[in-house]
Amino acid sequence: MQDEMQIRINQFIVDVCRLTCQLEQIGWRDDPRERVPALQKARHTYEQLLEREYTLALSPEDTLMIQTMLDRIKARLQFLD
Numbered sequence: 453m454q455d456e457m458q459i460r461i462n463q464f465i466v467d468v469c470r471l472t473c474q475l476e477q478i479g480w481r482d483d484p485r486e487r488v489p490a491l492q493k494a495r496h497t498y499e500q501l502l503e504r505e506y507t508l509a510l511s512p513e514d515t516l517m518i519q520t521m522l523d524r525i526k527a528r529l530q531f532l533d
Contacts, residue, residue, distance in 0.1 A: 457508070460508060461508050464505070467501060468518060471494060471498065471501065471525055472528075474494060475525060475528045478491065487532065494529060498522075498529060
C-alpha cells in the first residue's frame with residue numbers, strides 16, 4: 453500500500469494534468485463571457501497547485517516533470533489573457 457505522501461503526490465500530478473487539459477479547451481477566440489470566468493477559475497486552481505507543491509516531498513524527477521507542466525500552464529494562462 454502506498455504511503456500518504458505518495459498518494460498526495462499522485463493526486464497532485466493528476467490535478468496538474470487535469471488543469472492542463474482544461475486549459476487546452478479554452479481558446480483566445482472564445483466568447484469573453486465564457487473565457488474570462490474559465491481563466492479566473494484556472495488561475496485560482498494554478499495558485500492552489502503552487503501552494504500544494506511546497507507541501508510535497510517530490511523526487512528530483514517528479515520535480516522536473518511537475519515544474520515543466522506548471523510552466524506550461526503558466527504560459528497558457530498568459531497566452532489566453
